[in-house]
Amino acid sequence: MKKLLTSAFVLMLAGGTVAAQDDPVKARQALMAAAAGAAGIAVPMLKGEMDYQPAVAKAAIATFYGVSTSAHAFFPEGSGADTKAAPKIWEDPAGFQAAFDKFQASAEAAFKASGKDGPADLKAFQQAVGPVLQNCGACHENYRLE
Numbered sequence: 001m002k003k004l005l006t007s008a009f010v011l012m013l014a015g016g017t018v019a020a021q022d023d024p025v026k027a028r029q030a031l032m033a034a035a036a037g038a039a040g041i042a043v044p045m046l047k048g049e050m051d052y053q054p055a056v057a058k059a060a061i062a063t064f065y066g067v068s069t070s071a072h073a074f075f076p077e078g079s080g081a082d083t084k085a086a087p088k089i090w091e092d093p094a095g096f097q098a099a100f101d102k103f104q105a106s107a108e109a110a111f112k113a114s115g116k117d118g119p120a121d122l123k124a125f126q127q128a129v130g131p132v133l134q135n136c137g138a139c140h141e142n143y144r145l146e
């Protein structure tokens, strides 16, 4: 039974990968949506609207880190039509790469700083995740259409 479940899961993953390769726009938008989901739980904790929970904080940071290392691969030349991806992505590929590098560096630092169980308290979470969240708006301002 366990084996069966495992292969079903692997198949599911493989199917997802094929779809993502066929449709880079869908893939990058899904990754961005995952980042937004993580922000949707990180920000209320930062604002004190939700009780701080280290494991939840860790999950949000892990999501940012995963998106920061993976999303850049889904911006092939010519994939901007009918999306919010700005032409500048392909006019200034070095700048776009640098924006992703920065996102990745801060997410990696946050991931490393958050340990196995997540940042110990809200202050540690703020310090770790604050720089990561700055990247969202900074990149969107330059490389995402209104």
Ligand code: HEC
Binding pocket: 025, 028, 029, 030, 032, 033, 035, 036, 037, 039, 064, 083, 084, 085, 086, 096, 099, 100, 103, 132, 133, 135, 136, 137, 139, 140, 143, 144, 145
């Ligand atoms: C290095 C650049 C960059 C960074 C950093 C970045 N984004 Fe994005 N994001 C984009 C681009 C470009 C698009 C438009 C993609 C498209 O329309 O195909 C986008 C789209 C989105 C979307 C819309 C997705 C959809 O379904 O159309 C959301 C939500 C989003 N980003 C959230 C975030 C959050 C939250 C962060 C930070 C944790 C973040 N992004 C960091 C470049 C970036």
